[in-house]
Amino acid sequence: MPTTYTIAELAREFDITARAIRFYEDQGLLSPKRExxxxxxRVYTPRDRTRLKLTLRGKRLGLTLSEIKSIVDMYESPKDTQAQIDRFLAVLGQQRVTLEQQRADIEMALEEIVAHEDECRRLLGGNHGNGEAGRDAA
Structure with a gap:
């Protein structure tokens, strides 16, 4: 494993754009050296690579960048592991609640769509002949 990485190497490894990496840098998630x-x-260290990996994992979980930064920054401070884990559990728990609500909302919307589709098919089935007759007469 290299001691340092270029922006192109990290972009290729994580299948993201260099622009995304620069954005994460602007947000304070990464702090490469400049040469x-x-x-x-930009010269990225293994620490930057790990922070990028954790950032992308947090994004997949649906966390905000500020939540990700808070969690990633916590792990660089060896102060109180218990507090760090408690904070991470709280963030994960809140995200789980949010995602469960979104899933319920999606399921409700899908049920409504199915009901509307069924009603449209029923209406088409009952008037299908009338619509064709009107078109044929025109």
């Missing part, structure tokens, strides 16, 4: 003329080249 080259005028500091144009």
């Amino acid at each position: 080259g003329v005028g500091g144009r080249n």
Whole structure:
């Protein structure tokens, strides 16, 4: 495993754009070193790679970037592991509640769609002949 990574290497490894990586940097999730003329080249450490991996995992879980940053920053502080785990559990629990509500809302919307589809099919079935006759007469 390399000691450092370029933005292109990380983008390729995680199948994201360099622009996304720069965005995460702007949000304070990553802090690469700068090298080259005028500091144009970003150099990412294994720490940055891990933070990016955790950021993408948090996004898949539906967490906000501020929640992700809070959690990732906590793990860099060796102060109180119990408090860190408690905070992570609280964030995960809240996200689970949010996702369960969204799932219930989606299921309700799907039931409504099925009911509307059934009603439309019923209406078409009852008037199907009339619609064709009107078109044929025109």
